[in-house]
Amino acid sequence: MTHALSISDLHLGIRNGNILTPILRGINLDLSEGEIHGLVGESGAGKTMLGRVILDILPPAAVITSGQVKYPAGASTHSARNNRGNQNRGRISLIPQDPMTSLNPVKRIGKQMSEILKLAHPNSSHQTHQRAEQLLREVKIKKPEQVLQQYPHQLSGGMRQRVLIAMAFSTEPKLIIADEPTTALDVSVQRQVLRLIRDLQKNRGTTILFVTHDLGVVAKICDRVSLMHSGMILEQGDVADVFRTPSHRYTQSLLEAIPRYDRPREKLTPVAEDLQTELIQTAREYDQHRQT
Amino acid sequence: MISIDRPEVISARRLSVALPNLAARRRFQPTPMVPIIREIDLQANKGQCLGIVGESGSGKTTLGRTLIRLLKPTSGTILFNGQDITSLDEAELRPIRDRMQMIFQEPRAALNPRRRIDDAISQPLLAYNKVTGVSEAREQAADLLRQVGLDPSLGKRYPRELSGGQLQRVCIARAISIRPALIVADEIVSGLDMSSQAQVLNLLDDLRTQLGLCLIFISHDLSVVRSICDDVVVMLDGRQVESGPVAQMFTQPRRRYTQSLIDAVPLPEPDGNWLKTTIGETENHNRVKAMNIKGTTALVTGSSRGIGRELVEALAKSGVKKIYATARNISDIEELSRSYPKLVKTLSLDVTDDASVNQAAAECQDVELLINNAGVNKMSALLAADGIDDARAEMETNYFGTLRMCRAFAPILKNNGGGCIVNLLSILSNVALPLMGSLCASKAAGLRLTEGVRAELDADNTLVMAVMPGAVDTDMSRDFPPPKMPPADIARAIMDGILKGEEEIFPGEMASGLREGLKADPKGVEKELAGYLPG
Numbered sequence: 001m002t003h004a005l006s007i008s009d010l011h012l013g014i015r016n017g018n019i020l021t022p023i024l025r026g027i028n029l030d031l032s033e034g035e036i037h038g039l040v041g042e043s044g045a046g047k048t049m050l051g052r053v054i055l056d057i058l059p060p061a062a063v064i065t066s067g068q069v070k071y072p073a074g075a076s077t078h079s080a081r082n083n084r085g086n087q088n089r090g091r092i093s094l095i096p097q098d099p100m101t102s103l104n105p106v107k108r109i110g111k112q113m114s115e116i117l118k119l120a121h122p123n124s125s126h127q128t129h130q131r132a133e134q135l136l137r138e139v140k141i142k143k144p145e146q147v148l149q150q151y152p153h154q155l156s157g158g159m160r161q162r163v164l165i166a167m168a169f170s171t172e173p174k175l176i177i178a179d180e181p182t183t184a185l186d187v188s189v190q191r192q193v194l195r196l197i198r199d200l201q202k203n204r205g206t207t208i209l210f211v212t213h214d215l216g217v218v219a220k221i222c223d224r225v226s227l228m229h230s231g232m233i234l235e236q237g238d239v240a241d242v243f244r245t246p247s248h249r250y251t252q253s254l255l256e257a258i259p260r261y262d263r264p265r266e267k268l269t270p271v272a273e274d275l276q277t278e279l280i281q282t283a284r285e286y287d288q289h290r291q292t
Numbered sequence: 293m294i295s296i297d298r299p300e301v302i303s304a305r306r307l308s309v310a311l312p313n314l315a316a317r318r319r320f321q322p323t324p325m326v327p328i329i330r331e332i333d334l335q336a337n338k339g340q341c342l343g344i345v346g347e348s349g350s351g352k353t354t355l356g357r358t359l360i361r362l363l364k365p366t367s368g369t370i371l372f373n374g375q376d377i378t379s380l381d382e383a384e385l386r387p388i389r390d391r392m393q394m395i396f397q398e399p400r401a402a403l404n405p406r407r408r409i410d411d412a413i414s415q416p417l418l419a420y421n422k423v424t425g426v427s428e429a430r431e432q433a434a435d436l437l438r439q440v441g442l443d444p445s446l447g448k449r450y451p452r453e454l455s456g457g458q459l460q461r462v463c464i465a466r467a468i469s470i471r472p473a474l475i476v477a478d479e480i481v482s483g484l485d486m487s488s489q490a491q492v493l494n495l496l497d498d499l500r501t502q503l504g505l506c507l508i509f510i511s512h513d514l515s516v517v518r519s520i521c522d523d524v525v526v527m528l529d530g531r532q533v534e535s536g537p538v539a540q541m542f543t544q545p546r547r548r549y550t551q552s553l554i555d556a557v558p559l560p561e562p563d564g565n566w567l568k569t570t571i572g573e574t575e576n577h578n579r580v581k582a583m584n585i586k587g588t589t590a591l592v593t594g595s596s597r598g599i600g601r602e603l604v605e606a607l608a609k610s611g612v613k614k615i616y617a618t619a620r621n622i623s624d625i626e627e628l629s630r631s632y633p634k635l636v637k638t639l640s641l642d643v644t645d646d647a648s649v650n651q652a653a654a655e656c657q658d659v660e661l662l663i664n665n666a667g668v669n670k671m672s673a674l675l676a677a678d679g680i681d682d683a684r685a686e687m688e689t690n691y692f693g694t695l696r697m698c699r700a701f702a703p704i705l706k707n708n709g710g711g712c713i714v715n716l717l718s719i720l721s722n723v724a725l726p727l728m729g730s731l732c733a734s735k736a737a738g739l740r741l742t743e744g745v746r747a748e749l750d751a752d753n754t755l756v757m758a759v760m761p762g763a764v765d766t767d768m769s770r771d772f773p774p775p776k777m778p779p780a781d782i783a784r785a786i787m788d789g790i791l792k793g794e795e796e797i798f799p800g801e802m803a804s805g806l807r808e809g810l811k812a813d814p815k816g817v818e819k820e821l822a823g824y825l826p827g
Contacts, residue, residue, distance in 0.1 A: 041485075156349070158348075185348075187553060188552065194558075195567045198567050213486055214558070216515075218560075219563065243560060243561065255560055259493065260515050261554060264519060264539070269490065270488075
């Protein structure tokens, strides 16, 4: 199996003056071609930062202290961060979390879509317009010609997320980072959007890193899953194995924390405080160990 | 139910809200109004949690805001602690404002980024003069932070320094600071990760018990609703499509829409097929009224033979909870209860007799699906008949019988959260013929009756369906020439219509063909029919 992306022993910190706060601690992650890989963790686990490493859109204060990110044949690694971006442009794209803040409120949808399309394929405006229309049709938008003329605020949350999915797939990328793409949607729309992502991904053989905190969504759409806490991957494996026989205590307690309509309980059981502190402690010890 | 220890805190009756449609505004003309929520009935008591669920745009938030009078209803009444607050103005509301609070979805947006946490929590205390000064307010803020499980030292921080879960607890602390009786929580855990979600929900549940809070919990996540609420109101397009105790809604959702909301929740069980199933999404149906047959209790009149009998069979096979099979002579239907001993309960019922109908209604308080199938055909003309006895008999069963049943059972259906009434009519409801004139008249009366009942029950979300088949292969039309539809097909068409929430169905080619023909050339169709039917 070829890898669409391979991250080995990645360490990353945020520099603030002379202090370097570790964010990612020894991440190993191989994404096979055509898989949907779930990246799960509570807020602050480092999911989004890992996504930004892959997209090469790190904030200026972020420093990769060791490890590397290997893209498929010929693509750049992070050893050369000076000529950022360009080589990966079009090969990796992003489906962002919040469709309202990710679209430009003062530009029509058509205009925003063609900006991306023109970067990937410098065609005539007419061709670009037709391509945009076709893309919207592929994400099951009923009146694409009308939507192209509209502004983001005129669309519903589900429609906006579809537009962003169309934009993410528009450059025929090999890899897509989906950063909580359905968190802002209600359950019915969420299911439609998940199905859409899965169908598009199947047809094109795209690899997706699906960042989310919702284990339910992971169970339904992902092939494999990695669980993160304090910048470390605690458990990794096939979705079926991880959900049926979770090996890490943290995975077990996360699964138990989820309210389920089919198993109503008197009280929910959040991840225990001492487990949380224990995990943070492990991360600290890891840092000290690395320094010495 | 009002009880001593659990007094009612808030209730709404036939509550509707309309807002100005600014997009459709025209100069020099009044702004047109769009209805946002329509005829909502609900009630929540002290220490109780009422869930409001529905897809985005269904009016959940508008309802929540209207209940605490951030919006003014266009009609209906809201009672808060027994006081009518429907049309109080801002000054009149002020004295009771401190009894109601709201918590919002996005805690980061709900807190002033330039105010420290303890300052934010102190504000309502100061604004409602609950404390003597700032220092006392700060002290109370520290206590409140402890109460929601946060370290009081966090009070000196700014919102940006806290996580989403912590901020949501701050918002809860601020909401309970002035000891409200009612809290409206609008999607408060949607933005939180699984672990913080469990913490915040547990906290809210504990506070509800400790402080005797009445909680209105708005959410689209049914798993969360199941874990915290006692009762639920399900909303769609501003209407209340279903309501009742939370356990019942999950074991037996009455509406297919509710079922689709439940099915859309991704449970943490690996399942590759979950995304492939498309129940209730692509299908074309009336989403407000489409009913779940599975798990319901049905009553069928005239179930000794023909369509009635087939209906009982079809219902039994589609997973209903109970069927009341009724006929004038109970001996005619004993066989049905032998075939389905656990499902079918037989009952003697004469729809032409008030006492009999009332007795059946008293016995069958759990009916959700009423099928008025009983009917007679005396093959009688209007003028050529010997007298009007036949016409009277037809009217007595086909019209008054149906009316009696609707009157007796509509309140029962309403009590059970809205259900479905099916009236078996005929394509003859729409024609005038030189023969069987009295049957046509009684069926036409039945059609108007059905439409009238539908109009009266509109707000209760009861599906009222008129079934208008052509000739059916039953005793009633034994003299009719073929083609005649097998009664089992009619039963199947009715079941399908209920699932789709249709208000009129014309099962079979003959009925649908005649319906089209009647639209184009009514006189021609009537002439043709007269030639076909036995004179």
